Amino acid sequence: MEIFQQRDPVVDLDKAMMHKDGHIVWVSSNGFPEFNSDGILSGYRGSDIDITERKQAEEELRVSEARFKSIIAVSNTGAWEYHRDRDYLWCSPEYFTMLGYDPDEFTMDGSANLSQVWIDLIHNEDREKAAGHFSEYLAGGSVGMYENHFRMKSRDSDWIWIWSRGQTLRDSRGNLTDRTVGTHIDITEAKRIQALIDAKNKELEQIVYVASHDLRSPLVNVDGFSRELDYSLKELTTMLDGGKGMEELEKALRTELPDMKKSIVRIRAGARQMDNLLKGLLKLSRSGRAALQIEDIDMNECIGQLASSLAFTLQETEAELTVEDLPACRGDSVQVMQVFSNLMDNAVKYRDPDRPLKIKIRGAMEADRAVYRVEDNGMGIAENHQEYVFELFHRLEPEKTEGEGLGLTIARQTLSRMYGEIRVESQPGKGSVFIVSMPPAWKNQ
Amino acid sequence: MNQExxxxxxxxxxxxAELIRKNLARAGITNPIIHFRDGQETVNFLFRNGEGPHRKTGEAYVLLLDIRMPRMNGTDVLERIKADKELRKIPVIMITTTDDPREVERCHTLGCSNYITKPVEYDMFVDAIRQLGLFLTVVMVPTINGNH
Structure with missing residues (x-):
């Protein structure tokens, strides 16, 4: 009631009043003070207008704006509005916070800032295409929706994949204005998963390719040698039907029978080979589905156990095993042990017959990963073969060594399910190093 | 030059290998045959490396080459042959179980003379071998001069 004390006119004084029937009526008052001859305020003269509808509209607008802001905030969507006439890009705070920046770091005063807030932050490889695409949308008369994908640099110098969409606004007559509004959505996680799916698809494609080749190979033998049998049978039948003498018949039999026997041996070998391949594929599929129990693994203990279970084999081959202190990692201990058991088996299998086998297992923490090296002084792997050793059914010396060519394929597959990796470094004639990298243990870091 | x-x-x-041999014989092709069990043996023979037999100067050869082989695969063998200015004259016929278009394309780019997919259907296999026989008689097989 300061106004009354100061004797000022009343201008647009909005107040809520109770209507006779109980609902609220908003009233806007305007009036002038009136004074009596002694200069004492005697009252106000003016008017009250019912502004309930306007107040309701204002309230709705306030609620709607708050709703819009909270949706933008919770959806992690950055909103933007481009002013073409000034080359100015208004950005909501989320536009910057989703990249880890403080919005105050950027110029947002209505002056040209498109380069600072957008173009300069785009990845080198995406910049030209992304910026070009936006210009084309505008230059082409803003037909339909604008849509763009690019990487933007975050405060931590990571690259955030952004999915940008927008549309140029039209005025009430449908003419294009110079304003384009849109949103930025962080799709980094979706891109990561997409890359993972692509890698898996490639792996699957490779498995199908290799499996189909390796199954077809024995099939060629089965079919080919059964046709050979057929030829032999036809030959003998012709002989019989042709009324040849016993002597000639016997001679034909003596040449055809060993051939027929050989064909049968080949056919059965082919069938056995296919059976083995199918068993191997089944094994691979099972290992890819086995439930994992992820926990911290004491690798010193695991490798110790493995060493004692391999003691006999190592003694028999006069091999020497050295194990250094190993960092702990995180994964499924049974599967991890299986991988290392496999690597040690391989070291024994592919040892150089000319010198006693030495296996050394070392480990260290390298940039947040527990990295292990299984080193041997065996035959080694030629460089052009190193990329194939993890491939399905690939074997180095199929005639000299046993095995189904699955060990390293399964090792890589199980490790990848535990966010682990495996690769090989090798020099033919000197030896191989298999390098396994695993996520670190959660404890004792 | 009239030589075998x-x-x-x-x-x-x-x-x-035996099926190829049997069907070559059945199609009336009686040329001498040398069999290698992997890519490395093949390369050793052609480039006269390591142990085992080596190619002779003045002989004419045709190579039937499988792709998936241990130690060195067929495309690597093909690549090495075609990179050598003398050996590149040898006609190379890929005989493989894969009909992957990318693989076929790669071999043709590298310069193989023909590409035959090992068919499971035996009649087609015989046809392919017959075509090969025809190929052997039609193509003038150049001799390789001197040491490469």
Missing amino acids: VIILIAEDDEGH
Whole structure:
């Protein structure tokens, strides 16, 4: 009631009043003070207008704006509005916070800032295409929706994949204005998963390719040698039907029978080979589905156990095993042990017959990963073969060594399910190093 | 030059090698045959490396080459042959179980003379071998001069 004390006119004084029937009526008052001859305020003269509808509209607008802001905030969507006439890009705070920046770091005063807030932050490889695409949308008369994908640099110098969409606004007559509004959505996680799916698809494609080749190979033998049998049978039948003498018949039999026997041996070998391949594929599929129990693994203990279970084999081959202190990692201990058991088996299998086998297992923490090296002084792997050793059914010396060519394929597959990796470094004639990298243990870091 | 072409078969599968041999004979092709069990043996022969037999100067060869082989695969063998200015004259016929278009394309780019997919259908296989026989008689097989 300061106004009354100061004797000022009343201008647009909005107040809520109770209507006779109980609902609220908003009233806007305007009036002038009136004074009596002694200069004492005697009252106000003016008017009250019912502004309930306007107040309701204002309230709705306030609620709607708050709703819009909270949706933008919770959806992690950055909103933007481009002013073409000034080359100015208004950005909501989320536009910057989703990249880890403080919005105050950027110029947002209505002056040209498109380069600072957008173009300069785009990845080198995406910049030209992304910026070009936006210009084309505008230059082409803003037909339909604008849509763009690019990487933007975050405060931590990571690259955030952004999915940008927008549309140029039209005025009430449908003419294009110079304003384009849109949103930025962080799709980094979706891109990561997409890359993972692509890698898996490639792996699957490779498995199908290799499996189909390796199954077809024995099939060629089965079919080919059964046709050979057929030829032999036809030959003998012709002989019989042709009324040849016993002597000639016997001679034909003596040449055809060993051939027929050989064909049968080949056919059965082919069938056995296919059976083995199918068993191997089944094994691979099972290992890819086995439930994992992820926990911290004491690798010193695991490798110790493995060493004692391999003691006999190592003694028999006069091999020497050295194990250094190993960092702990995180994964499924049974599967991890299986991988290392496999690597040690391989070291024994592919040892150089000319010198006693030495296996050394070392480990260290390298940039947040527990990295292990299984080193041997065996035959080694030629460089052009190193990329194939993890491939399905690939074997180095199929005639000299046993095995189904699955060990390293399964090792890589199980490790990848535990966010682990495996690769090989090798020099033919000197030896191989298999390098396994695993996520670190959660404890004792 | 009237001399007998020597057929080189690079094939790790004994059964396949025997089927190729039997069907060459059935199609009336009686040229001498040398069989290699992997890519390395084949390369050693052609480039006269390591142990085992080496190619002779003045002989004419045709190579039937499988792709998936241990130690060195067929495309690597093909690549090395075609990179050598003398050996590149040898006609190379890929005989493989894969009909992957990318693989076929790669071999043709590298310069193989023909590409035959090992068909499971035996009649087609025989046809392919017959075509090969025709190929052997039609193509002028150049001799390789001197040491490469």
